[in-house]
Structure formats: structure tokens, C-alpha cells
Amino acid sequence: MLSSEVSSILIMLLLLGWCISLMRQNRVLKRENVRLLEKTGEYDDMKNEAKEILKSSTEVKTVKSLRKRYGLSLIDAKEIVDSVK
Structure with missing residues (x-):
């Protein structure tokens, strides 16, 4: 036992x-x-893309777009979006 x-x-x-x-x-x-x-330099490209998407879309859709395009985790994509807000 x-x-x-x-x-x-x-x-x-x-x-x-x-x-x-x-x-x-x-x-x-x-x-x-x-x-x-x-x-x-890809990180800068992601940030620039996030800025452009945010101009015409919501934060959630921007995160989804970055995840789909670059294969990022939810946390990483959210951090990029937060850094450009």
C-alpha cells in the first residue's frame, strides 16, 4: 500500500x-x-499589416487575419495588434 x-x-x-x-x-x-x-523584418511587416487592417476592421478580425496569414498563436497575434493600437 x-x-x-x-x-x-x-x-x-x-x-x-x-x-x-x-x-x-x-x-x-x-x-x-x-x-x-x-x-x-517580417515582424515589421506584420505590424504594418495589422495597422492597415485595423483602419477598416475590428481588433478581433485583425487578430484572426494575422493568425491565418502568418500562422501565429492567438497570444502572439494579439500582442502585435495591441502594439499598433
Whole structure:
């Protein structure tokens, strides 16, 4: 009985460690993605496009448009739109 509880706790701790590791890797990859977008100038293109779309559309439609065109996450597209408002 006690060994199964200990095993369960160990498994949960391993899964927690793995999740933390994945979150760190995700954060590093996001930073690298932004760096590359800025380096290539594509980030500026996205911001300019967001400005143009916002002139004739809503914020939600602008976010949807950026996500569709550039394959951005919801958060990334929203950040770009917020930066040009």
C-alpha cells in the first residue's frame, strides 16, 4: 500500500519536472522566434499589416487575419495588434 503511494508521488514529481522543462523550452523557442522575425523584418511587416487592417476592421478580425496569414498563436497575434493600437 505504502509503496504504491510512493510510486504515485514519484511519477507525479517526474511529470511535474517534465512539464517545467517543456515550459522552459517553449519560452526559449518563443524568444528565438521573435528574434528571427525582427531580424528578417517580417515582424515589421506584420505590424504594418495589422495597422492597415485595423483602419477598416475590428481588433478581433485583425487578430484572426494575422493568425491565418502568418500562422501565429492567438497570444502572439494579439500582442502585435495591441502594439499598433
